Amino acid sequence: MTTALITGATAGIGAAFARRLASSGYHLVLAARDTERLWREATELHDRHGVEADVITSDLATDDGIAAVEERLRDTAHPVDLLVNNAGFGNKGRYLEVGLADELAMLRVHCEAVLRLTSAATASMRERGRGGVVNVASVAAFFPRGTYGASKAWVTQFTQGAAKDLAGQGVRLLALCPGFVRTEFHERAGMGTGNIPRWMWLDADKVVETALRDLARGRSLSIPDPRYKALLGASRLIPQGVLGRVSSTTGRKFGPQ
Numbered sequence: 642m643t644t645a646l647i648t649g650a651t652a653g654i655g656a657a658f659a660r661r662l663a664s665s666g667y668h669l670v671l672a673a674r675d676t677e678r679l680w681r682e683a684t685e686l687h688d689r690h691g692v693e694a695d696v697i698t699s700d701l702a703t704d705d706g707i708a709a710v711e712e713r714l715r716d717t718a719h720p721v722d723l724l725v726n727n728a729g730f731g732n733k734g735r736y737l738e739v740g741l742a743d744e745l746a747m748l749r750v751h752c753e754a755v756l757r758l759t760s761a762a763t764a765s766m767r768e769r770g771r772g773g774v775v776n777v778a779s780v781a782a783f784f785p786r787g788t789y790g791a792s793k794a795w796v797t798q799f800t801q802g803a804a805k806d807l808a809g810q811g812v813r814l815l816a817l818c819p820g821f822v823r824t825e826f827h828e829r830a831g832m833g834t835g836n837i838p839r840w841m842w843l844d845a846d847k848v849v850e851t852a853l854r855d856l857a858r859g860r861s862l863s864i865p866d867p868r869y870k871a872l873l874g875a876s877r878l879i880p881q882g883v884l885g886r887v888s889s890t891t892g893r894k895f896g897p898q
């Protein structure tokens with residue numbers, strides 16, 4: 642049997658990964674901060690699909706939280722075959738409106754945790770000659786969008802680079818770059834979504850389906866949905882100044898919904 646470990650598994654894209662992988666027979670290790678919610682989800686997936694589902698309560702903005710997940714990934718008696726580094730969040734405001742501690746917490750969750758967990762997982766996957774890692778970045782990786790966009794650009798570059806470095810050794814890495822997905826993300830970040838056109842919204846289950854298909858095909862970058870592929874292609878033709886202005890405003894309206 643195969644085992645998948647998913648961070649940020651209690652909501653949105655992470656929960657969609659958990660549902661999809663459980664339905665394919667993966668045993669699960671679910672990580673997030675809310676223990677009660679983790680166990681509720683683990684029990685439901687176990688009951689529905691008959692898979693084993695364990696949980697790790699961990700705050701990936703802390704050293705202890707990252708270390709707890711690293712330890713599980715290094716447990717050679719219970720190997721993890723697929724790691725999904727999905728936990729993430731948006732801060733409530735633009736640059737200088739957000740405190741430095743919150744910016745640093747974002748870098749820790751989006752970059753340090755992804756680096757450390759990917760390293761812990763791939764080291765043992767390489768020894769076994771098989772395994773996969775999906776690092777959830779964002780289409781924001783390709784646009785100027787504060788610390789959030791910059792951190793997701795790091796995830797994308799790091800993942801594609803590591804995929805090349807480990808090529809031919811049985812370990813696959815994929816950077817997943819979705820556009821706007823209907824999850825708890827925007828509400829948690831206090832972002833108004835009124836100015837995001839309807840066509841830009843993606844469904845979490847479809848995003849996950851595309852990611853797993855691209856991973857199976859050996860790709861290192863997944864941009865779900867042809868509309869976003871076209872948008873990225875077109876963005877290369879738009880002057881940087883205009884692009885920066887549009888990208889720093891679309892979906893970045895903070896305050897009451």
Ligand SMILES: NC(=O)c1ccc[n+]([C@@H]2O[C@H](COP(=O)([O-])OP(=O)(O)OC[C@H]3O[C@@H](n4cnc5c(N)ncnc54)[C@H](OP(=O)(O)O)[C@@H]3O)[C@@H](O)[C@H]2O)c1
Nearest residue numbers: 649651652653654674675701728729779821822824825826
């Ligand atoms: N929604 C979008 O439009 C969109 C677009 C592109 C990329 N993404 C990326 O997709 C990923 C998932 O986002 P989502 O939209 O599914 O958001 P979501 O619905 O808000 O879910 C976020 C998940 O991450 C966990 N989490 C947050 N902070 C954490 C921390 N410090 N330590 C451990 N777990 C933490 C949350 O659980 P707890 O609160 O219990 O910890 C929750 O399970 C993120 O990396 C996000 O940047 C989202």
